Amino acid sequence: MSKKIKSIFSIALTVCMLFSMAAFNVSAASVARTATITPSVTEAEAGDTVIVNVFLSNTVNLTSIGYRLTYNPDVFEVAAGTNGDYGIPNYIDTNFFEYYDGLSSLKKFGGFLTIGGDTAGEISVGGARDNGIVAAQNLDNFQMGGFVLMVKADAPAGDTTFSLIDAITSDSGDEVGANMIFTDVTFTVTGAAPTVDKSELVADIAEATTLLNSKTAGDAEGQVPEDDWNLFDAAIDAAQDVVDNEAATQGDVDNAVTALADATDAFNAAVVPSTDPTIAIESGTVAQGRTITLKVTVSNIPANTQGVAAGIAYDST
CATH class of the missing domain: 2.60.40.680 (Immunoglobulin-like)
Known part of the structure; x- marks a missing residue:
């Protein structure tokens, strides 16, 4: 040159x-x-x-x-x-x-x-x-x-x-x-559109639907307040809309997976807790010939309770 x-x-x-x-x-x-x-x-x-x-x-x-x-x-x-x-x-x-x-x-x-x-x-x-x-x-x-x-x-x-x-x-x-x-x-x-994987979102929708159906709307113990129940129901519908949308991109699907996971966490947090007293025993392991101290915790005790009695059963062998 x-x-x-x-x-x-x-x-x-x-x-x-x-x-x-x-x-x-x-x-x-x-x-x-x-x-x-x-x-x-x-x-x-x-x-x-x-x-x-x-x-x-x-x-x-x-x-x-x-x-x-x-x-x-x-x-x-x-x-x-x-x-x-x-x-x-x-x-x-x-x-x-x-x-x-x-x-x-x-x-x-x-x-x-x-x-x-x-x-x-x-x-x-x-x-x-x-x-x-x-x-x-x-x-x-x-x-x-x-x-x-x-x-x-x-x-x-x-x-x-x-x-x-x-x-x-x-x-x-x-x-x-x-x-x-x-x-x-x-x-x-030209050419085929990129493949979009919706399998994770489909599985998450199935799990979320099962969870939703396991709870009823209400303010009693174990129920979910009606507004929170409806929000979760709407979140599932929105995720299903993405699955049904043939033009949805992989980014749309990934965002829907994240949104449904956040909605699931919010739904679980909204479940009305139990008001009955509960007793929990702290578990643990101990080597043979050694001693262990078990911690017993009582929660949800009514304000007018005068005392609490609890017994622990154990294997004497």
């Missing part, structure tokens, strides 16, 4: 936006230009490669460009590695590189065109002409980007979007550039 080609593309691994404005005495108004995002296909499935091209119309007097191509990083990833023939990252389409290299020196941005790597779903591009020289010589459909993306193996089926942000151009003599005009492009990931 020649030094000339290497100088045309300065590849940055960090986001880099270069806006080099020429120093002129006259301030002009930038022309609003139209950018077009053109993917090689409009739909693909996991593992497929998509080339996303970006074009710019009307390049008369153009001196600088800058934009960030955005995509959903949960759906796409940039191609890894470096193209050995060109020494450029694989996420830069070689056809775009050859197109750009084939332009005459008056129609491209020389060594100032810089492309940044993958940063949270963005590829950044910036470029400027030397000293504000009239650029691009009226190329009506100037290709200012071509990038290789791959649909991830676990990409969810459905629509996603390619877009541009901070997209701006400037003309010779400009102090402030003009925003590019563009339209977001919708891309469809």
Whole structure:
């Protein structure tokens, strides 16, 4: 690969936006230009490669460009590695590189065109002409980007979007550039929807239903206050709605499992406790030939109780 080609593309691994404005005495108004995002296909499935091209119309007097191509990083990833023939990252389409290299020196941005790597779903591009020289010589459909993306193996089926942000151009003599005009492009990931496991939620609903039916609503001992009973009943219904919803995601199911567990804890805590006196004997173990002290606890003793008697039965052998 020649030094000339290497100088045309300065590849940055960090986001880099270069806006080099020429120093002129006259301030002009930038022309609003139209950018077009053109993917090689409009739909693909996991593992497929998509080339996303970006074009710019009307390049008369153009001196600088800058934009960030955005995509959903949960759906796409940039191609890894470096193209050995060109020494450029694989996420830069070689056809775009050859197109750009084939332009005459008056129609491209020389060594100032810089492309940044993958940063949270963005590829950044910036470029400027030397000293504000009239650029691009009226190329009506100037290709200012071509990038290789791959649909991830676990990409969810459905629509996603390619877009541009901070997209701006400037003309010779400009102090402030003009925003590019563009339209977001919708891309469809095909294939089966990700598998959602609802088995844990189904089992939890069955257990919760059994628990609910084992208690009656009321304020007596062992019952559950009516409001708490109804809340638990509604929580079970909400969990069942998630099971019945074919569009529910794994996240929806996991959240429903957590919500039902919290509702179960609240229901158990709401059970009206017993008011009868109870006696508890602290259990323990002891080695042969040693002694043990057993602790007897009496609870729920009525206020007018005069005394308590209790006996302990044990195995004398």
